[in-house]
Amino acid sequence: MAAAVGLICCSVLLSSAPATGWARQSRHLERPLDEVPTATDALAQAVQPVALTALPRQAQDVYQRILAGGPFRYEKDGVVFGNRERLLPRRPRGFYREYTVPTPGERDRGARRIVCGGKEVRQPETCFYSGDHYASFRTIDPQR
Numbered sequence: 001m002a003a004a005v006g007l008i009c010c011s012v013l014l015s016s017a018p019a020t021g022w023a024r025q026s027r028h029l030e031r032p033l034d035e036v037p038t039a040t041d042a043l044a045q046a047v048q049p050v051a052l053t054a055l056p057r058q059a060q061d062v063y064q065r066i067l068a069g070g071p072f073r074y075e076k077d078g079v080v081f082g083n084r085e086r087l088l089p090r091r092p093r094g095f096y097r098e099y100t101v102p103t104p105g106e107r108d109r110g111a112r113r114i115v116c117g118g119k120e121v122r123q124p125e126t127c128f129y130s131g132d133h134y135a136s137f138r139t140i141d142p143q144r
Helices: 002-015 039-046 057-068
Strands: 022-024 030-032 049-051 096-100 113-117 126-130 138-141
Touching: 057 096, 057 113, 057 126
Parallel strands: 049 138
Antiparallel strands: 022 030, 096 113, 113 126, 126 138
């Protein structure tokens, strides 16, 4: 009974909290609520292209490895990306795959990723770069 009361109490406190303060946007970032983008904002940003040549050197290398089919540095590279944040255009499960972009000085995988989508893994229809662990995306333009 005490546990149930505690849960009810906590849910009431959380639901009645004012819409100000800080919001946890991902495992790596926290931002004031007025700076947290909406899903519409994020999707609009995702379609803004960024030149492949403007990305960090490590991202350019990972992009070339994607086209070559590997090899990749991390075991999770190439796994299905679920798009749970709904920041990328909706596609069937399995359409998107994620790849780690190494970050100099990081001991783990870091926050930088490339997410590509398409029927053929080595010939993606579209790729996106995230420098902040899926909090935002930019479409990669390989021609620039």
